[in-house]
Amino acid sequence: MPTVYNADPSELIEKASEELKKFEAIKPPEWAAFVKTGMHKERPPVKNDWWYARAASILRKIYRLGPIGVSKLRVNYGGKKNRGYKTEHFYKGSGNILRKIMQQLEKEGFVKIDLKSKHKGRLITAKGKKFLDDIAGKISNVHAQQKQEEKREELAKEIKKEKSPEKEVAMKEAKQDKKEAAKNKAQ
Secondary structure, three states: OOOOOOOOHHHHHHHHHHHHOOOOOOOOOHHHHOOOOEOOOOOOOOOOOHHHHHHHHHHHHHHHHOOEOHHHHHHHOOEEEOOOOOOOEEEOEOHHHHHHHHHHHHHHOOEEEEOOOOOOEEEEOHHHHHHHHHHHHHHHHHHHHHHHHHHHHHHHHHHHHHHHHHHHHHHHHHHHHHHHHHHHHHO
16 A cells, blocks of 8 residues: 555645645634744745645654654754845744644644653654555555556557558558559450
């Protein structure tokens, strides 16, 4: 069965964000339309549904790297700030956004807090793992069907190419046979 590791990350996040919109616990707060995602950004996100894409991305990161906390995720979602003529400087991403999204994912049952292991942070639950693996399976099924269709089209093109020279050869042979038959009648 396909997992998150087999699927294309951008497609997985896009499809997961569409699915996360269906859950009531995962909703952007009122201030999400105006806030920047980190100190390194100059403007807020352009997309209106960026909250769901970030939630899907965080869920994928927790799946791959868990247990992981807000501090490490802040580094992952940080970036370099353009400071004019001064050299660029790395700044962490917004911790408030990450914390709120992880709390919403926890409320929905996709993530849980892990206190038992050596590293503290949040882990993905069986429900969250199934959610992402199902989406990865859908993506891989779509890709498999597309590959099959492409192979069929290529085979059809090859068959057409093979048939057309054969037809020409057959037509030439038929013309030669007619000429030989005409010569034989004349003799």
